[in-house]
Amino acid sequence: MDHVAVLALFDRDMREGARPDAPDARVERVGKVVRQVGAERGWNGVIWSDLDEAGADAAIAEQVRYFSDLGREFEWKLYGHDKPEDLGHRLRTAGFTAEPEETLMVAELGDLTLDAEPPEGVRLLPVTDRAGVDLVAEVHEQAFGTDGTRLRHQLLAQLTGDADTVVAVVALAGDAPVSAARMELLPGTRFAGLWGGGTVESWRGRGIYRALVAHRARVAAERGYRYVQVDASSQSRPILARLGFQPLTTTTPYVYTR
Known part of the structure; x- marks a missing residue:
């Protein structure tokens, strides 16, 4: 994989040319910033920016004013190659709080082996309705220890x-949800995004996460996508690396709360 070329393609497809991730959201391009404005319980934030030292602080202040006027908490999604180099420091100075750093990992679907299956006694259930969404949120709350209202x-x-x-899927052991994940497929892009893969603690280390990655990647390949991307935590990065994903850069959520 040509890391520089694929990262540039990712920036064009998924950041500068971003599409809304929900029907009730919109993407706005204001100056050198691309932001998503979602519902109060949806995702709000800055997806892409092309800033320099002279204009960065003013651009940050403008976004703070805009989302504050809407009454929204929002996130500035900062990537390791974004400019200026001290943008993270500038965000912290402006009142943002940095959440744990993750790694942007990408794989070309043609290079992946997608035959991983869940362990014996575990089945994958496609999520298509409110009951399935509730199962995904239940797993999310147990696996990550955070509230699942926004995800729901x-x-x-x-x-x-x-x-x-x-595409959302939940892994069931009997009738108990033990793992869940989703994938976003935005028309006109070459990247399918894998999100929210989590397993409750007592079921970790049995290959369920790997099976969920393979399941979603098979669907992405069937629908004509070329790449799959993940914002990988330190726990998932080794698993993804063994599957063939490659790290391109880091990504850190900077959150601004009124």
């Missing part, structure tokens, strides 16, 4: 608004 709202809006743009 976003996933339900996607499924009811345009089901072709999202």
